[in-house]
Structure formats: structure tokens, C-alpha cells
Amino acid sequence: MDLPADLAVLSGDGLYLWAPRGAAGSWGLANCLLITSGTDAALIDTPYDERMTRALIAAAAHVLPERAEVRTVVNTHANGDHCFGNVFFPGAEIISTDASLERHCREITPQQMQQLVHGGALGGPLGWYARDRFGAYDYTSVTVVPPTVTFSGSYHFQVGDTDVRLLEVGPAHTAGDLVAHLPQHGVVVAGDVIFAGDHPAHWEGPLAEVVRASEEILALDPQWVVPGHGEVIGQDGVRAYIGYLRDLEGEIKERYGRGLTAYEAAADILATGFHPHLGAPERVVMLTFIEYHHLGGTGEPLEMVELAGHAARWAYDQRHLPADA
Numbered sequence: 001m002d003l004p005a006d007l008a009v010l011s012g013d014g015l016y017l018w019a020p021r022g023a024a025g026s027w028g029l030a031n032c033l034l035i036t037s038g039t040d041a042a043l044i045d046t047p048y049d050e051r052m053t054r055a056l057i058a059a060a061a062h063v064l065p066e067r068a069e070v071r072t073v074v075n076t077h078a079n080g081d082h083c084f085g086n087v088f089f090p091g092a093e094i095i096s097t098d099a100s101l102e103r104h105c106r107e108i109t110p111q112q113m114q115q116l117v118h119g120g121a122l123g124g125p126l127g128w129y130a131r132d133r134f135g136a137y138d139y140t141s142v143t144v145v146p147p148t149v150t151f152s153g154s155y156h157f158q159v160g161d162t163d164v165r166l167l168e169v170g171p172a173h174t175a176g177d178l179v180a181h182l183p184q185h186g187v188v189v190a191g192d193v194i195f196a197g198d199h200p201a202h203w204e205g206p207l208a209e210v211v212r213a214s215e216e217i218l219a220l221d222p223q224w225v226v227p228g229h230g231e232v233i234g235q236d237g238v239r240a241y242i243g244y245l246r247d248l249e250g251e252i253k254e255r256y257g258r259g260l261t262a263y264e265a266a267a268d269i270l271a272t273g274f275h276p277h278l279g280a281p282e283r284v285v286m287l288t289f290i291e292y293h294h295l296g297g298t299g300e301p302l303e304m305v306e307l308a309g310h311a312a313r314w315a316y317d318q319r320h321l322p323a324d325a
């Protein structure tokens, strides 16, 4: 895991990106955007554990003016890799959607993650997967701090002279997704509605809703889009991503129509080499289960651990196959 010591300048007028990177297909390495203007500062999304958040705070100290502090935190959604770091910004106002606040009660807690990843009790493919993909994180000092200000629809605030417009676009990646539009900079922070460089993970779906949310981002006519994970992209990148989502939706529906199970459909799609340049192909398994769930039209939402279990099973079975199998 590469925790940057410095923020990257996204705009010379006070926008800085903290962009941790790891191996292709990594989990938990989310982009965070620092907005500064005068002595005011806001942060869009907080990192996954204390070590990461301390690294971000140290990097931010290099660019924040004296006496400036992060007074406002925005959580694009309630997944831990975008909000577990909230606890390390005591006193900050934390803004998210009403639906994300509700979701905070249903997400996996840091204590549960610590037990799953480091407890040693979880066997089988899921235990292997949890340790392999999340073993670098330490959740012991994290307590969940939910949003203090919530909204539905849209919410505007200022960071000094910078206008920040939050727009609810969920349900898509999760029930409560928001994107942050900075119109003076031509920037949209997309949260996990958009992934770049890897197959996406989406928990809510269906894929058509992720397409709709991505089109809402395009409608803001941004010059730059900061995805939840991966490199900053432009509008062409968003269009390519929408193409990916539509491709996958078509592949899944075709196999659903043929009567394959969700797992069979996902394994078959991956066996055909679906977008093989992207990391974390096992996420296609999760996406297929969610799409089948919506195609079936009934039942409670699928739980994260259950979805991860299906993905882990596929990834576990690939371990000893030749890379080009």
C-alpha cells in the first residue's frame, strides 16, 4: 500500500487530492479531496483506518494555511473506506445523505471488520480473502462517527469562496450515494458510483441505476471526475464506464434468461475474458448476484458479507490456475 506523503494538486485554486494506491484490484484505497479557501477547509471522504488518516492529515498540513483546519467533512456514502476516518476529525461537521445515515446502522462496523480480518476464526475462501485483501488495515482505533448534518436531494455550502454543491444520486453504489460538484473548478467527486482501473463493486444496484447516476454526473458537464477509487478521469472516461456497465447488464440478463444460476452466470462471463485489463474480476460475481436479486424482484437487500463470500469463492478457485487460463 502506497500512502502518499503529499497531496496532488487538482486545481491551483485550493483543490488537493489524497490518492492512496496499491496493487490492481485492491480494496479500501479511496480517493479523498481536500478543499481549501482562506482559513477554511473541507474534506470529501475520510480514509479507512487511523494510519491512513494520520498520513492524510500530515500531507494536508503541508498545504493548509496557518490556522486553517478541516471544519467540514463530507461522506459520499456509508462504506467504511469513505467514512471510518471521521473519528480523527473531532469537532468537524459531517455531511451526508439521510439514506447514508440510515445505512450507517447496517454497515459492517470496524470491530466486525477487525474480527473478520484479524480474528483468525474465519476459514474457507472468505477467511482467506478477508486476510489477503484487508489484512493491511487495522480497525482497532476506529469508532463509527455518523453524519451530523443530513439531507435528501441537494445541499449547498461554501468553503471560503468555493461553492460546494452536493447532489444525491443514490440508490446506485449504495442506497445513499452523493456526488460533490465544484462548479468553479469543473470538478465532480463521484464517490464509488465510479471506479477507474478496476472492476467496480456495487452493493445496491441494479446496474441501470449506476448508469443513471453516472449520467447525472455527465449532466454536470465536469472537466474532471474524481472516482471513488483510481485515477481522475474526464467525460470520455465516464462514458466508457457507462459502456462497461451496460455491457455487463446485457451479459447478465442474457444468462438469466437462459436459466443459469447467478454464480454460473458470473463464472461464465468471466471465462469469456470480460474486460480482462481491469483488476478485481471477482467483483463481477458480486455484481451478478445483485443484478439477479433485482431481476427476481423480491426479498431483502443482499448483505455485504454474503456477497463477499460468493466473490471469494470464485477468487479462491482461480488461485492455482495459470494466469492465461
Ligand SMILES: [Zn+2]
Residues within 6 Å of the ligand: 028, 030, 079, 081, 082, 192, 228, 229
Ligand atoms: Zn470505496
